[in-house]
Amino acid sequence: MSADTPWWDPARHADRRPLLLARNRVQAALRGWLIEEGFIEVDPAALQTSPGNETHLHAFATQAIGNDGQARQMYLHTSPEFAMKKLLAAGETRIAAFAHVWRNRERGRLHSPEFTMLEWYRAGEDYTALMADCVAMLRLAAKATGATQLRFGDATCDPFAPPERLGVVEAFRRHAGIDLMATLGTDGTPDAAALAAQVADGGLRVVADDTWSDLLSRVLVAKVEPHLGHGRATILDRYPLAEAALARPCPDDPRLAERFELYACGVELANGFGELTDADEQRRRFTSDMKEKARIYGERYPIDEAFLAALKIMPQASGIALGFDRLVMLATGAPRIDDVLWAPAG
Numbered sequence: 599m600s601a602d603t604p605w606w607d608p609a610r611h612a613d614r615r616p617l618l619l620a621r622n623r624v625q626a627a628l629r630g631w632l633i634e635e636g637f638i639e640v641d642p643a644a645l646q647t648s649p650g651n652e653t654h655l656h657a658f659a660t661q662a663i664g665n666d667g668q669a670r671q672m673y674l675h676t677s678p679e680f681a682m683k684k685l686l687a688a689g690e691t692r693i694a695a696f697a698h699v700w701r702n703r704e705r706g707r708l709h710s711p712e713f714t715m716l717e718w719y720r721a722g723e724d725y726t727a728l729m730a731d732c733v734a735m736l737r738l739a740a741k742a743t744g745a746t747q748l749r750f751g752d753a754t755c756d757p758f759a760p761p762e763r764l765g766v767v768e769a770f771r772r773h774a775g776i777d778l779m780a781t782l783g784t785d786g787t788p789d790a791a792a793l794a795a796q797v798a799d800g801g802l803r804v805v806a807d808d809t810w811s812d813l814l815s816r817v818l819v820a821k822v823e824p825h826l827g828h829g830r831a832t833i834l835d836r837y838p839l840a841e842a843a844l845a846r847p848c849p850d851d852p853r854l855a856e857r858f859e860l861y862a863c864g865v866e867l868a869n870g871f872g873e874l875t876d877a878d879e880q881r882r883r884f885t886s887d888m889k890e891k892a893r894i895y896g897e898r899y900p901i902d903e904a905f906l907a908a909l910k911i912m913p914q915a916s917g918i919a920l921g922f923d924r925l926v927m928l929a930t931g932a933p934r935i936d937d938v939l940w941a942p943a944g
Contacts, residue, residue, distance in 0.1 A: 642681035649673035656702035694718035753863035827861035870918035
């Protein structure tokens with residue numbers, strides 16, 4: 599059937615319906631597991647003062663008209679993170695949300711401008727607990743769909759095999775021949791020129807205004823990600839601090855951060871953190887990221903002052919966001935994200 603056939607066409611819906619019912623089974627299985635683990639499901643508002651303050655995340659803006667007729671700029675959140683951390687500050691300890699989130703400038707096989715994110719937090723627990731959570735969820739999704747392998751295109755991943763845990767530094771050395779630590783100062787400050795020289799030697803494009811983050815992302819996408827999550831899941835761990843906007847530094851090496859990403863079949867599924875609770879450091883990172891956003895894209899988002907205030911009383915915690923639709927894609931073998939969305943955007 600043509601990709602131009604609307605999703606609501608009866609024949610196309612009949613083709614998609616088994617995938618959609620499988621989606622519901624996966625969601626029910628994950629909800630049941632979260633309840634057994636003592637999580638409370640919460641429902642954060644999507645309309646927020648700030649959509650998030652990461653350089654390359656793009657939000658949908660709107661105006662809220664008050665009773666006095668005055669307009670106030672607001673945004674659809676790119677993640678429920680700020681609201682959920684406020685709930686941790688309020689005293690909740692294990693919370694989870696299946697949240698609709700919105701990200702502009704994103705559409706493709708793996709991207710929809712509106713999608714479902716499963717986000718959960720563990721107060722007082724190390725971020726490695728989230729890695730075990732991810733393994734459990736991969737297996738639950740497979741069992742709910744009757745799959746023995748996760749699949750994306752020709753790539754497969756055994757969700758029941760123990761995952762590979764691979765440091766970002768080692769991944770860059772192994773798959774790209776790059777020594778990332780040689781491009782970081784003693785305090786974690788990145789050196790763009792040092793990384794550019796190695797990237798150019800590796801045969802990738804380098805342009806004059808590339809930042810260290812630009813170069814890191816280019817290498818990650820071109821040379822590292824294609825090798826991750828094949829045969830078994832990969833937990834890509836300990837990101838450089840410069841690439842961990844909301845994560846705390848590793849206690850044994852302040853150049854690195856308690857951040858990991860989960861990959862299966864070469865697809866990024868989740869992004870987890872040992873959460874940063876230093877409000878002053880968080881403000882510095884937000885300010886830096888918004889300055890960079892303004893330089894690249896000509897816009898910036900406001901900082902949520904209430905979030906920074908809540909951060910001062912938030913307990914130590916770990917938190918993670920998982921692309922629920924992508925997980926369903928891999929568990930069902932669906933080729934496109936729109937195939938597993940009940941009513942795709944647009």
